[in-house]
Amino acid sequence: MIGDIHQRVTHSSVASLAFFSHSAYVASFEPRDVSHALSDSNWVNSIHELENFERNHVWDLLEPPPNCRPIGTKWDEDGMVVRNKVRLVAQGFCQKDGIDYEETFAPQIDVKSAFLNGFIEEEVYVRQTTGFESARFPDRVYKLRKALYGLKQAPRAWYARLKSFLLKSGFVMGSVDKTLFLLSRGCDTLIVQIYVDDIIFGGSSHVLVSSFAEQMSREFEMSPMDELQFFLGLQIKQGPEGTFVHQAKYTRDILKKFDMGDSKPMTTPMSTNTALNTNEDGEAVDQKEFRGMIGSLLYLTATRPDIQFAVCLCARYQASPRTSHRQAVKRIFRYLKFTPELGLWYSSGSSLSPSGFSDADHAGCRIDRKSIFGTSQLLGTSLIFWSSRKQGGVAFSTTEAEYIAAASCCSQLLWMKATLSDFGLRFGKIPLLVDSTSAISVAKNPVLHFRTKHIDVRFHFLRDHYEKGDIDLVHVVSTNQLADIFTKLLEFGAFVRLRGELGVTGWRCVDNALIKGEIESQWTGLIALRWTGGPPMDRR
Structure with missing residues (x-):
């Protein structure tokens, strides 16, 4: 004791x-x-x-x-x-x-x-x-x-303590996300998401939202902070046409922190000619500073998928950073200097139909020749999840690399499907768009299964869920592969096009939409609750 x-x-x-x-x-x-x-x-x-x-x-x-x-x-x-x-x-x-x-x-x-x-x-x-x-x-x-x-x-x-209170109040906890709670009252729904003492919620009824705010304030002495504008370091703008999430202030702060505020802006986070390696003969740089720069950029990827690949590429050299690695990171900061106000736009007019994109760059890592793969999952036109990472093992072929990437994307889509079911949304086959016809054939055609014995069994659940009808493997031409931005360095034109299709834009571009008219929305704006200092009533 x-x-x-x-x-x-x-x-x-x-x-x-x-x-x-x-x-x-x-x-x-x-x-x-x-x-x-x-x-x-x-x-x-x-x-x-x-x-x-x-x-x-x-x-x-x-x-x-x-x-x-x-x-x-x-x-x-x-x-x-x-x-x-x-x-x-x-x-x-x-x-x-x-x-x-x-x-x-x-x-x-x-x-x-x-x-x-x-x-x-x-x-x-x-x-x-x-x-x-x-x-x-x-x-x-x-x-x-x-x-x-x-x-x-x-x-x-x-x-x-909090879960017990919410469940007693009639909420139902999410079956997948245990920090999600939902309350239904007739045709109205209230959605609550908790993150320790920060709580955001919204609903289809102003009365339901106001009642919940008062109830929480009485029980835990928390006070509403009006509509959600800042949450966990993210800046949020809400309007009848949609919601814009960005980290403009954080971007300016890290530019200042690492003395990059006066640097020359760049139009892309990394040049297509960049070829990073361990560079053991290069001059070593301050490891603490380098890791600090990487950590700051990784947090920024929460709203900036356009820098995801470049940051992850540089992060592989944190153990022994050299001058070439630091210059690559500084290039990312110079890109942020050029685009400090970019963020993610979520249109209220977007559908809620989920879809996924997966892509792989076979043997993309110059050091160990492992493949780089990227995935993106969307609801309609709204980007929800994205990733850029190196595969755990060396793929023998492009087909294998693409197949493993599709399996990873399938896993995330199944998570989305289960989570959306908590909201009462049901879907049949979810399209998973892959630009490799051979990888699709491996999943669809049993005749080709004898060629995949070398692929880890755990990745074959892609085939199983295709046969169950959970996903539908669809071929997409490489130019329309949204996940391509997470697997390799792109020329300026392709980079900007894919960045825009992922919903990454500047707040000035959407500002007119955010303030356009006083249109009555079906849902109330998201509200934030925060601890004010007093203890809850002791109702043990």
């Missing part, structure tokens, strides 16, 4: 998602340790917000039981002092599997104040906060009733 508290003093001008409500206490210095912080009344006033833990029954002060080994505490701080804030963080790395926690899985990633609202089943003890020990019982320890930041079971505890 091991527990530990890690106190973190943070300061930011942005409202925190902390468990307790905040007041602004501005200090004149950065504390170097706990004693230094306690010498300033502003930091002390901020720290006293910890009393909310007792008021809201987060823990109980008890005599330490036998075998209890609570660990010490420390302070941490960074950044510019604008507001003094305190957060208690459990050092979960000290927990032992099977003793301090049983399961840790939760379909969330970000870890913030929402975790303080999940009840835990295991016995976890934490030492009293340094400088704020009980005068009467200085040797006692806290037994946690609710999760703290850093506990390994905290994500699961929070998810269980």
